[in-house]
Amino acid sequence: MPEPALLIDIALREPLPLRIAVSCPPGGTLALFGASGSGKTSTLRAVAGLCRPSEGRICVNGATWFDAGAGIDLPPHRRSVGYVFQEYALFPHLSALDNVRLAARHLPARRRTALAAELLARLHLQGCEHRRPGELSGGQRQRVAMARALAREPQVLLLDEPFSAVDAAVRRTLYRELIELRRTLSIPIVLVTHDFNEVLRFADTVVVLERGAVVACGPVNEVAGRSELAVLEAQPDPATAFDARVNAHFPQRGLLELELDGQSLLVPAVDAAPGMSVRVRVAARDVVLATENPRGLSIHNRLAGRVARIVPLSDATTVAVHVAVGDIVLMAHVTRDAIHQLKLQEGTEVFALI
Structure with missing residues (x-):
């Protein structure tokens, strides 16, 4: 079994009590699934350094990002994460190219521009480089947000309900593009979703959360077979x-x-x-x-x-x-x-x- 690229073993007291222990291999996709208020986004924020666990540790590629016992807590800017927020969080006054370029500040200026253009092209945004977010469709804004997350050349990609703000037709297109993108990435991806069909499409491992408690965890096909779980039975199209x-x-x-x-x-x-x-x-x-x-x-x-x-x-x-x-x-x-x-x-x- 490969060494985990991401290890999460933490407890949180706020905004709700939460205990979770899970790992993800290089190139794997881990889904955090559950209803609103179950602890999915809190876990993501803890990995990114945006909230502090009360105990436990978070390790990425053998490096410790957080260890309550050892007093280690890297600030967010020192954690190599790409974060795609639910509502895009793009700078409205900047072009698509500049939004992505801003995330690549660790690179020389010329390389920054080249990488931003390359990522926008990879996400099918040729011709949109100089448009501002207000001039883009919802699907295009989501692609810019993804390009910006990847421009950091992160060790972990965090996706917080990345498809929830677009309509069904756009969502299907973005699904195909993420599947295509996932094949080219060797970093762990953590996907937060309340739609189990998204888990089935993308994830290798899933953690099912209910009010801060892990009620199921394991390979996707095994967990999908847990028909007795109320949160799965409530899904509109079991599969x-x-x-x-x-x-x-x-x-x-x-x-x-x-x-x-x-x-x-x-x-x-x-x-x-x-x-x-x-x-x-x-x-x-x-x-x-x-x-x-x-x-x-x-x-x-x-x-x-x-x-x-x-x-x-x-x-x-x-x-x-x-x-x-x-x-x-x-x-x-x-x-x-x-x-x-x-x-x-x-x-x-x-x-x-x-």
């Missing part, structure tokens, strides 16, 4: 996610073939070549269960697996069935009557139709 290798690309059919424990999974095509790994999100509503392999269906995927868990949900009619396909766990929501009719129990062999 699981996993990474899979691309076997083949069928552009005429608009499909990718992925390898999944010796079986094939067809998904809508994205820009990924054979051999690459892609993140797959499968909604519970898109999974149908069968005890025999059906024929003559328009459904592309029929994966052989077995029932790993059956979790009753809060309503009187529905249960979550977790199906293990090798090391991957899928989730289907079915009626209690279907459980009875199909005689499903833990260990039952089934086909997951997707």
Whole structure:
């Protein structure tokens, strides 16, 4: 297991009591998930040095940024973080280029300008360099904020609800761009969100917080299977996610073939070549269960697996069935009557139709 690039093991007394211990490897993405007031942003602020924990320590790449016992508490300007705030926090009187350039004050002036222009281009903002924030769309302002965070050449990237201030169409575009950007970064990313679908898209590890307490922590696919957690059941579109290798690309059919424990999974095509790994999100509503392999269906995927868990949900009619396909766990929501009719129990062999 690689040495963690980021270690957070702290307690806070204000603005609410909080205790959290988690780590993130180089290039990994850690999500802090929960409702408003659960402690997500307080944790982010502690990493950035904007609030002081009552105890514990924070280490980045082996260097101690905070240690209550040793009396170490680096001020914010000495912590190498890139911070993307919920509301952008751009200087309204400066151009996009100058907003980004200002964050690169550690570099000589000429290199500062070159890096700012390079980051804006990388985030698809060519032609917007000399516009002020008020002349940019919400999505463009968010990209400038991301470029500014990266201009510090940080050791840790902190994202506080980075998609909450834009509409759904812009959000989908920004999702794709962050996935593309994430592949090129070797630093840990900490994402704060109240939307579990964002966790599924981006994160490797997730901490679920409720009123300052950690109620779940672990790999995303494992935590996504915790259907008994009220905060997850309350999400509008429950799903699981996993990474899979691309076997083949069928552009005429608009499909990718992925390898999944010796079986094939067809998904809508994205820009990924054979051999690459892609993140797959499968909604519970898109999974149908069968005890025999059906024929003559328009459904592309029929994966052989077995029932790993059956979790009753809060309503009187529905249960979550977790199906293990090798090391991957899928989730289907079915009626209690279907459980009875199909005689499903833990260990039952089934086909997951997707």
